[in-house]
Amino acid sequence: MKDSSSDRRKMQRLSISMELECSDVHGFFAGLILDFSPGGLQIEVPKACDTGTTLLLLLSFKPALKLKGIVRWAKKRGLSYRLGVQFLDLTSDQESVLRSINQSIMWQTLKR
Numbered sequence: 001m002k003d004s005s006s007d008r009r010k011m012q013r014l015s016i017s018m019e020l021e022c023s024d025v026h027g028f029f030a031g032l033i034l035d036f037s038p039g040g041l042q043i044e045v046p047k048a049c050d051t052g053t054t055l056l057l058l059l060s061f062k063p064a065l066k067l068k069g070i071v072r073w074a075k076k077r078g079l080s081y082r083l084g085v086q087f088l089d090l091t092s093d094q095e096s097v098l099r100s101i102n103q104s105i106m107w108q109t110l111k112r
Contacts, residue, residue, distance in 0.1 A: 013037045014105045021058040024049060033059070036105060038098040040069065040086040048081050049074055055085060061101050067094065 013035040020031050022045060031045035049055070049071045059065040069085040090098070 013040075013042065014102065016105055019060055023056045024053055034082070036102065038087075038095065038102050040072070040084065043083050043085060044077070044080050045083060046080055048076070049083055054088070057085070061097075063097070065094065065097060 014037065016033055016036050018033045020033050020043065022029055022031050022043070029045055029047055031043045034042045034044055051071055051074055053071045055069050055071065057065075057067045057069055059067065067090070068088045070088055071083050072086050073084040075082045087094075087098070
């Protein structure tokens with residue numbers, strides 16, 4: 001039996017709704033983070049991006065993070081597109097901040 005992508009995922013993604021800014025070789029665009037993990041995120045954006053596209057991401061966390069990611073999957077959803085983005089070339093400091101953010105989101109979710 002073949003594993004589903006969620007079975008292969010190394011880190012649990014947590015639901016979140018937060019704006020972000022993205023750019024690719026064609027320009028800048030805004031999006032919405034739908035779920036997050038220290039390894040990547042799912043975003044909703046107004047434009048199509050091919051699998052393998054490199055994105056620069058500005059996440060509005062405190063502190064704000066500028067990260068590089070690669071589109072691993074893309075699906076059209078109504079008038080927008082959902083993208084699965086894996087973070088690339090993270091420094092150890094960025095990894096630490098992402099793990100801290102993930103724990104914060106998890107605690108906020110548990111409090112509800």
